[in-house]
Amino acid sequence: MTVTSELNAPAGADKTAFAGLRRLFFQNESLRGLVLLTPTLVILSITVIVPFLLMGAMSLWTQIGFDYTDDWSFRNYGIILTEPLYTTLLLRSLGMSMAATLVTVMLAYPMAYFLAFHVQKNKLIWLIIITLPFWTSYLLRVFAWRVVLGYEGVINTGLMEIGLISEPLSFLLYSKSAVIITLAHAWAAFALLPIYVSLEKIDKSVLEASADLGEGPVMRFLRVILPLSMPGVIAGTFLMFIPTVGDYVTAALVGGPDSRMIGNLIELQFGTVDNWPMGAALAITMIISITMVGLLFMVLSRLLKRWVAA
Amino acid sequence: MKIPQMISEAKRGKLSRRAFTQSLLAVGIVPVMSQVAPRAASASSGHATVFTWGGYDVPEMYQPYIDKHGELPDFSIFGAPEDGLTRLRSGFVTDLIHPCMGDIPRWRRTGLFQPIDTSRLSSWPDVIEYLHDTPHNHEDADGGVWQVPFDWGQTSITYRTDLYELEGEESWDILWDERYAGRIGMLATGDDAWWCAAIKAGVPFEDIATDEAFEAISAVLREQRPLVRTYTDDTSSLNQALASGELVAAMTWNSSAVELVYEEVPVRFAQPKEGALTWVCGFMMHKDAPAPDRAYDVLDALISVPTGEFLTGDYGYGHSNGKVLDLFTDEELAALTLTRDPAELLEAGHRTIPQEPEWTSRMNTTYEQIKAGF
Numbered sequence: 001m002t003v004t005s006e007l008n009a010p011a012g013a014d015k016t017a018f019a020g021l022r023r024l025f026f027q028n029e030s031l032r033g034l035v036l037l038t039p040t041l042v043i044l045s046i047t048v049i050v051p052f053l054l055m056g057a058m059s060l061w062t063q064i065g066f067d068y069t070d071d072w073s074f075r076n077y078g079i080i081l082t083e084p085l086y087t088t089l090l091l092r093s094l095g096m097s098m099a100a101t102l103v104t105v106m107l108a109y110p111m112a113y114f115l116a117f118h119v120q121k122n123k124l125i126w127l128i129i130i131t132l133p134f135w136t137s138y139l140l141r142v143f144a145w146r147v148v149l150g151y152e153g154v155i156n157t158g159l160m161e162i163g164l165i166s167e168p169l170s171f172l173l174y175s176k177s178a179v180i181i182t183l184a185h186a187w188a189a190f191a192l193l194p195i196y197v198s199l200e201k202i203d204k205s206v207l208e209a210s211a212d213l214g215e216g217p218v219m220r221f222l223r224v225i226l227p228l229s230m231p232g233v234i235a236g237t238f239l240m241f242i243p244t245v246g247d248y249v250t251a252a253l254v255g256g257p258d259s260r261m262i263g264n265l266i267e268l269q270f271g272t273v274d275n276w277p278m279g280a281a282l283a284i285t286m287i288i289s290i291t292m293v294g295l296l297f298m299v300l301s302r303l304l305k306r307w308v309a310a
Numbered sequence: 311m312k313i314p315q316m317i318s319e320a321k322r323g324k325l326s327r328r329a330f331t332q333s334l335l336a337v338g339i340v341p342v343m344s345q346v347a348p349r350a351a352s353a354s355s356g357h358a359t360v361f362t363w364g365g366y367d368v369p370e371m372y373q374p375y376i377d378k379h380g381e382l383p384d385f386s387i388f389g390a391p392e393d394g395l396t397r398l399r400s401g402f403v404t405d406l407i408h409p410c411m412g413d414i415p416r417w418r419r420t421g422l423f424q425p426i427d428t429s430r431l432s433s434w435p436d437v438i439e440y441l442h443d444t445p446h447n448h449e450d451a452d453g454g455v456w457q458v459p460f461d462w463g464q465t466s467i468t469y470r471t472d473l474y475e476l477e478g479e480e481s482w483d484i485l486w487d488e489r490y491a492g493r494i495g496m497l498a499t500g501d502d503a504w505w506c507a508a509i510k511a512g513v514p515f516e517d518i519a520t521d522e523a524f525e526a527i528s529a530v531l532r533e534q535r536p537l538v539r540t541y542t543d544d545t546s547s548l549n550q551a552l553a554s555g556e557l558v559a560a561m562t563w564n565s566s567a568v569e570l571v572y573e574e575v576p577v578r579f580a581q582p583k584e585g586a587l588t589w590v591c592g593f594m595m596h597k598d599a600p601a602p603d604r605a606y607d608v609l610d611a612l613i614s615v616p617t618g619e620f621l622t623g624d625y626g627y628g629h630s631n632g633k634v635l636d637l638f639t640d641e642e643l644a645a646l647t648l649t650r651d652p653a654e655l656l657e658a659g660h661r662t663i664p665q666e667p668e669w670t671s672r673m674n675t676t677y678e679q680i681k682a683g684f
Contacts, residue, residue, distance in 0.1 A: 065667030066399075066420060085684045151556035170492060170556070174540050257538055260682050271393040272499060273674040 059281035068277060076281035086265070090286065093262040094293060096176060097244040100183035101191070101237055107184070108192040108236065113225075116199035127196075134189045142253050145182045149173040149254065174256030182250050187243070191236035198232025199225070227305050234301055238294060245290050246283075262286055358604035359384040360593075361394050362408040365545070365565070370620040375604075375611040383608050389543045390499040392670070398422055403598055405605035410501070410591040412662035414456050415446045416670065417594065424597040425451035426458055430606045433613045434458075438632045440653050441590050446664060458609050459592040461621060462628040462652055464579075464659055465502045466586040468552060468567040469559035472576045480580040482510040484559050486530070491537045495548045495560030498541040500670075500677040505587050505662050506561060507531045512584075515663050524676065531680045541681050552577060568626030568646060579626075579647050588659035590652075592630070628652055 025032055061068040062075050080086040111130065119126050133141060148154045149172040156168040172178060202225065210220045248263030255261070262282065269279030360367070360383050367385040369376060375383060386402075388394035391409040398407065399420055409417055417423065428434045441459040448455060467484050469476075474490065485494055485506075497503050504527060508518055511526045518527075539557060542548060549566050551557040553575045560566070567579035580586075593612065599605050611617060618634030621627050626646045628635075635643070635650055649655040665673075 063671065065671065083679075083684075085679050085682055088684075089682060150554075151551065152554045168556075170539070256540055257535065257681060258683065265678070265682070268674075268678055271396055272390055273671065273678060274392065274396045274399075275671060275675065 055280040056284060058277050059284050061277040063275045063277050076278050077285065079278070080281060080285050086262075086282065086285075089260060089262045089265055090289060092259075093245050093286075094289060096180055096259070096261065097183070097241055097247075098293075100180045100187070100244055101241045103180065103184040104188050104191045104240055105195070105233060105237055108188055108195055109233070112192055112196035112199050112232075115196050116202075130192065131189050133185070138186060139249065141186045142182055142250055145178070145185065145254055146173065149178050149181070173254060174259075176255070176259040178254040178256075179251050179259045179261070182254050183244050183247065186250065187240045190239040190243075194235035194239065195229060195232040198229045198235075202228045222308055227308055230301060230305055234298070237297065241297075242290055242294070246286055356601055356604065357381065357383045358405040358599075358601045358608045359386060360406045360408070360608060361386045361388060361398075361404040362406075363387065365625070366408065370624070371617045372608065372611045373616055374614050375607050378607060379604065383604065390501060392499065392501060392674070395420070398596065403596055403600060405599040405601055406593045406595055406608060408460070408591060408593055409457070410589050410662070411444065411447075411457065411459070412589075412664050414444075414594075415664045416667055418446075418456060419667070422597055423456060423594045424599070425454040425456055426595050426609065427452075427454045427606075428458075429454075431458070431610045431613065433610055433615070433631060436615075436631045436633050437613055438630055438652055440656075441630050442592075457592040457594045458613060459590050459630040460612050461592075462588070462590040462630070462656065463564040463626070464586040464588050464647065464655070465497070465506060465561065465563055466582060467559055467580040468548075468562040468570065468577050469580060470552060470555065470557075470576060471578050473555055474558045479583045480578075481582045482506065482584055484580060484582075485561060486510065486534050486537065487559075488537060490558050492539050493556070493558045494534070494537045494539060495551060495557040495562075496534075496538050496541045497561045498543045498681070500673045501662075502587060503531070503541075503561065504673050504677055505660065507534075509582075509584050509587065509660055515660055518663065519665060519669050524672070528676055528680060531677065535680060535683065564626040564647060568624070581647065586659040588656045588661050590630075590656065590661075622646065622648065628655070 025035065058068075059076055060072045060074065061070065062073065080090075115123065115126055115130070146153070150156070151168045151170065151173065153172070155172060156165075159165045160168065206224060206228070207220065210224045215223065245261075246263045246266070248261060248267045251259055251261040251264050252267075255264075266279050266282045266286070269275045269282060357379065362385065364387050367382075367387065369382055372382055383405075386404055388397070391407070391413060394407055395409070395413075395417060398404070399422065437459065441462060442455055442457070447457055467480075467482070469484055474484065474487075476484075485496070487494075505515070505518075507527045507530050508515065508523065511530045513523045513526050517523050540547070540551070545562065545566055548557070548560045548562055549569055552560055552566070552570060553573060562579075564579060567577055570577045593609060595602070595605055613629075613631050615631055615633050615637075618629030618631045619637055621629045622634055622638060626648070628648050635648075638646075638648075640650065643650060
């Protein structure tokens with residue numbers, strides 16, 4: 001008798017059938033994988049796939065007053081593509097989110113680099129300090145930026161105190177830059193951590209080898225460190241870009257009339273405007289455009305990597 | 311692991327990742343659980359749930375209910391009633407919800423509400439008849455009403471008397487004044503803004519559903535948009551911005567001006583020469599109200615005299631209980647821009663007229679487009 005069947009042998013007649021199943025489970029790797037994935041798959045299909053399909057179906061309806069028409073049409077998508085409001089807000093959201101992602105990755109990279117290569121002791125403390133803002137609620141961080149950027153905020157009163165300006169700068173709050181700054185800060189950990197992990201993984205002997213072979217610090221960074229940390233950069237970029245495109249809290253709290261994002265519009269369709277089919281169509285359009293931008297980014301980064309390595 | 315031990319290990323760089331994650335989990339679970347626990351408790355507490363604006367969830371408004379049941383009712387807060395209706399239509403159930411009079415016929419069509427038996431409200435005989443006696447409120451209500459009126463007032467302009475230089479009479483032009491571009495605040499919901507813009511555009515409310523009216527109102531709102539610093543339903547944001555001077559004028563309800571005056575900010579609640587937008591709001595009951603008996607206690611508390619005294623004195627809104635007005639002198643009422651006879655104030659301004667759901671969708675969609683710059 002094998003060890004496993006002895007350990008788990010059930011009492012009764014179906015002992016052999018059970019043991020057979022067990023053997024099948026342990027021998028067949030793909031079955032084992034499927035069984036292990038089942039809880040995730042069930043949750044995923046209930047909470048993501050089914051609602052997504054429902055949303056797709058709903059986006060093909062049309063809202064009339066309190067009711068939906070039940071004929072299927074691409075009317076909502078037609079409106080999204082032809083009305084300048086929707087395309088502009090979608091492009092603006094993509095643009096603002098890209099700007100925030102770019103700023104964050106550029107700022108996070110040196111921090112992650114410092115952590116990975118120059119901090120020898122107490123790395124955990126450093127990580128905790130850097131991620132400390134993320135222990136507070138997202139909403140609090142957004143409100144903190146309102147306090148910093150506000151009309152009577154930290155920056156304005158500070159500048160007025162030292163006499164650089166005589167009237168508060170009004171472009172700080174309720175503007176695109178306010179939304180981008182807030183997004184960049186609020187999501188920074190999502191870019192920083194993957195970059196740090198991929199930098200940390202780089203074998204230090206590779207760096208020594210490149211130095212031995214005569215590369216200067218700049219070329220070493222460009223030809224060795226950057227390509228090796230690219231997976232982290234790409235992961236960080238996606239982790240930040242995808243959720244920020246649809247973000248609406250930030251734009252609602254620190255944005256002005258000119259910095260409304262597609263997320264605000266989607267929220268309104270499911271709220272005050274009460275046009276759920278249009279909201280669903282907008283959400284799906286947003287998902288498709290994020291996917292397209294993502295694919296484009298992946299192709300570009302692959303080309304870039306090949307070009308740098310060549 | 312004990313905290314001092316953890317800190318010392320962390321200092322020496324010896325805290326293992328697993329121990330760290332465990333402590334994080336412990337830290338994380340406590341606040342999460344403390345969020346869930348009271349909510350779960352309140353769901354079974356049997357209290358009535360009131361779905362209303364922020365600021366209507368204060369103990370001063372529910373004293374008789376608190377005396378009887380020991381605690382405040384439960385609350386859920388919306389930004390605008392239309393948003394609340396959307397949530398109710400998607401299956402959210404509360405006992406009471408707080409829309410305005412003009413919404414009644416449209417809201418009733420959703421079939422989500424039940425008539426309210428006024429004989430169960432001890433203060434009902436004191437409720438000013440003018441406020442509830444509309445055909446929409448009484449028809450098919452089995453002798454009751456669909457909505458118990460609670461508050462009435464105006465949507466107008468609060469402006470800084472020291473920062474805004476008034477030329478001539480007070481008028482809706484204040485919110486369209488190009489001298490103050492970037493220092494104007496607007497309410498984000500069409501329920502107020504669209505109707506006020508109609509007054510500004512000179513569109514009679516009877517014609518508001520016509521295409522010409524849509525064009526005329528859209529045109530004035532588009533003209534105003536470059537001047538607007540922020541569109542929001544968050545009155546405390548507007549109040550703060552008015553107090554700091556970031557805004558010189560904003561579309562608000564009575565309470566903003568009253569609160570700012572209490573804080574000694576030099577503001578006035580304008581009485582525009584074209585007339586303000588006037589409104590009566592109140593409470594409707596969900597057809598599947600989980601705690602209807604308590605909901606009646608809430609309603610009775612809301613229309614009681616002490617609640618009214620607070621609502622008028624502290625927020626500057628009119629109250630539906632007729633006895634409340636006797637507690638204030640003519641001067642006090644005038645300072646609050648209220649009148650002794652609600653009809654006088656409400657008829658002097660413009661009152662919204664019930665509209666079709668299609669109109670509401672079109673109006674909201676158009677206003678959103680304008681706010682976004684199209």
